[in-house]
Amino acid sequence: MIPAAFEYERPSSLDEALALLADGGDDARPLAGGHSLLPLMRLRLARPTLLVDIGGLNDLRYVRDEGDQIAIGALCTHHALSHAPELSGGCGLIAEVAGQIGDPQVRHRGTIGGSVAHADPASDLPAALLALDAEVVAQGPGGSRSIAAADFFVGPLMSALEPSEILTEVRVAKREGCASGYQKFQRRAQDWAIVGVAAVVESDGGSISNAAIGLTNMSGTPLRATAVEEALAGAADEGAIAEAAKKVSEAGTPFADANASAEFRLHLAEVLIRRVIADAMS
Numbered sequence: 001m002i003p004a005a006f007e008y009e010r011p012s013s014l015d016e017a018l019a020l021l022a023d024g025g026d027d028a029r030p031l032a033g034g035h036s037l038l039p040l041m042r043l044r045l046a047r048p049t050l051l052v053d054i055g056g057l058n059d060l061r062y063v064r065d066e067g068d069q070i071a072i073g074a075l076c077t078h079h080a081l082s083h084a085p086e087l088s089g090g091c092g093l094i095a096e097v098a099g100q101i102g103d104p105q106v107r108h109r110g111t112i113g114g115s116v117a118h119a120d121p122a123s124d125l126p127a128a129l130l131a132l133d134a135e136v137v138a139q140g141p142g143g144s145r146s147i148a149a150a151d152f153f154v155g156p157l158m159s160a161l162e163p164s165e166i167l168t169e170v171r172v173a174k175r176e177g178c179a180s181g182y183q184k185f186q187r188r189a190q191d192w193a194i195v196g197v198a199a200v201v202e203s204d205g206g207s208i209s210n211a212a213i214g215l216t217n218m219s220g221t222p223l224r225a226t227a228v229e230e231a232l233a234g235a236a237d238e239g240a241i242a243e244a245a246k247k248v249s250e251a252g253t254p255f256a257d258a259n260a261s262a263e264f265r266l267h268l269a270e271v272l273i274r275r276v277i278a279d280a281m282s
């Protein structure tokens with residue numbers, strides 16, 4: 001279908017973009033890679049009256065080592081993230097997840113800011129941000145604020161961003177000595193995840209001392225599997241990891257859709273947790 005009529009502006013600075021959004025009100029939307037917004041507009045599930053194309057704001061394309069944190073500009077593409085040397089070690093999770101998104105075309109156009117702001121429960125990066133206790137930086141007419149990933153995703157396609165705000169940066173703590181991984185189940189290569197599991201694991205003398213698990217597409221928002229995380233503490237072998245993985249049912253009843261029943265989603269999550277932890281520990 002052809003989208004409903006809209007105005008188009010391409011600002012050359014963040015301040016100009018913010019002013020355009022403020023003038024446009026609730027019906028104005030930022031446009032980044034366009035790989036989620038344009039499909040919605042073509043289906044007329046989104047009808048913005050003004051698109052503020054932030055794709056020219058090259059100041060928002062960076063991955064910076066800032067001492068104890070890595071700062072990622074909102075316009076970094078998934079491709080750039082998957083090849084960023086700064087995203088190694090414990091923060092390697094973001095690079096690994098970005099490299100598994102869609103196909104090369106999607107990874108060259110789609111941005112971390114768009115992916116996170118879109119808040120699609122099936123998107124891969126949000127679960128990684130949760131597992132990494134990341135922060136999201138939003139700039140609005142009144143200045144900037146930092147939002148914990150745990151508070152950012154408030155519902156399906158709903159985030160804590162105000163319509164007048166632009167997501168400018170994602171920040172993750174630098175971690176040494178931990179392992180991470182992401183695995184998702186999809187019917188065909190390049191499909192969206194039916195379920196995905198992001199994990200960050202610290203170990204001490206062969207047993208797990210700390211684990212963080214983020215779940216993709218189990219609920220209207222990405223989830224932390226806190227009962228699994230607690231049960232993983234001290235786990236040193238496959239049996240203990242398998243027992244801990246069963247606790248994923250305590251994260252709540254997953255939704256059911258044409259791709260999977262709630263029971264199948266729980267099964268997938270349990271299996272993927274086992275696999276991702278085993279891989280991360282190997």
Ligand SMILES: Cc1cc2nc3c(=O)[nH]c(=O)nc-3n(C[C@H](O)[C@H](O)[C@H](O)COP(=O)(O)OP(=O)(O)OC[C@H]3O[C@@H](n4cnc5c(N)ncnc54)[C@H](O)[C@@H]3O)c2cc1C
Nearest residue numbers: 032033034035036037102110111113114115117123124167
């Ligand atoms: C064929 C296909 C396959 C895909 N497969 C996957 C997949 O496997 N996994 C996955 O996670 N994703 C997948 N995607 C989605 C892709 O990763 C998108 O790029 C991403 O979800 C949105 O990023 P974008 O830059 O394209 O955002 P856009 O489409 O431009 O914007 C998306 C939304 O975010 C808002 N927005 C964008 N940037 C900002 C900002 N900086 N501040 C505030 N609001 C902003 C827009 O207003 C809009 O509401 C796929 C997309 C396609 C088309």
